[in-house]
Amino acid sequence: MRIEPTDLADVVVLAPEPFRDERGLFTRTFDAEEFDTHLGVPGAAAAFVQDSQSRSVLGVVRGLHGRGGRGEAKLVRCAHGAVYDVLVDIRPGSPTFGARQAFRLDDELFHQLYVPPGFLHGFQALTTTADVCYRIDRPHDPSEDLAVAYDDPELAIDWPLPVSVVSARDASAGSWARLRATLVPAH
Structure with missing residues (x-):
């Protein structure tokens, strides 16, 4: 498994290397030791406490969602089909604050994203159906949910x-401007 940097600070792509033969394929989708070594945080992989899955039909957009409080780290992958996956850095003080990046996640390459706390996340289903799996580092608390409109004109996600x-x-x-104002109060 390769672990590749992205344009967003602290976000990485985990890139499995599938073994393919006449039977089909086998791939390791996660390796705790490699993950911990790359992050430089022994036991980081053990922090994941919940796995969830969504199924979406062609053209559906889910997001842009995030968590307040101390945030939520997650691993995101597309187990079936393909999605256009978008992240927006909402960490005040981050060198990539406000930046966004899109990734194609699919059931061909099996890439997955490690998303540290402090990001909005959303995706669009690119295939008839798309199953997205999430592994998160703390139980969901609806009182901490954040959301920005998928069609926010300032973010201009294509x-x-x-x-x-x-x-x-x-x-x-709500809008990115409104959320940003709560994250970085005016002086």
């Missing part, structure tokens, strides 16, 4: 397909 469906929560999410 979703690759027409958006087919969004949840009521995502359709009524």
Whole structure:
């Protein structure tokens, strides 16, 4: 497994190296020892406490979601199909604060993202169905949920397909400007 840096501070791509033969393939999707070694934090992998999965249909956008408080680290991968996955750095003081980057996650390369606390996350399903798996480092607490509109004009995310469906929560999410003002108060 290769671990590759991204343009966003502290975000990495975990890139499995599938073994393919006439039966199909086998791949290791996670290796705690390699993960801990790369982060330089012994036991970091053991912090993950919950796995979840979503299934979306073509064109669906989920997000942009994040967590307040001390945030939430997560590993994100697409187990079936393909998604256009977007991260936005919301960590005041980060060298990439406000920056965004998109990644293609799919069931061909099996890449997954390590997302440290302090990011908004969203994705669009690029295939008829797409299953996204999340491994998070603390139980979900709805009182800490953050959301920014997927179509926020300041973020200007270029979703690759027409958006087919969004949840009521995502359709009524606030703006990046409003969230940014709560993160970095005016002096």
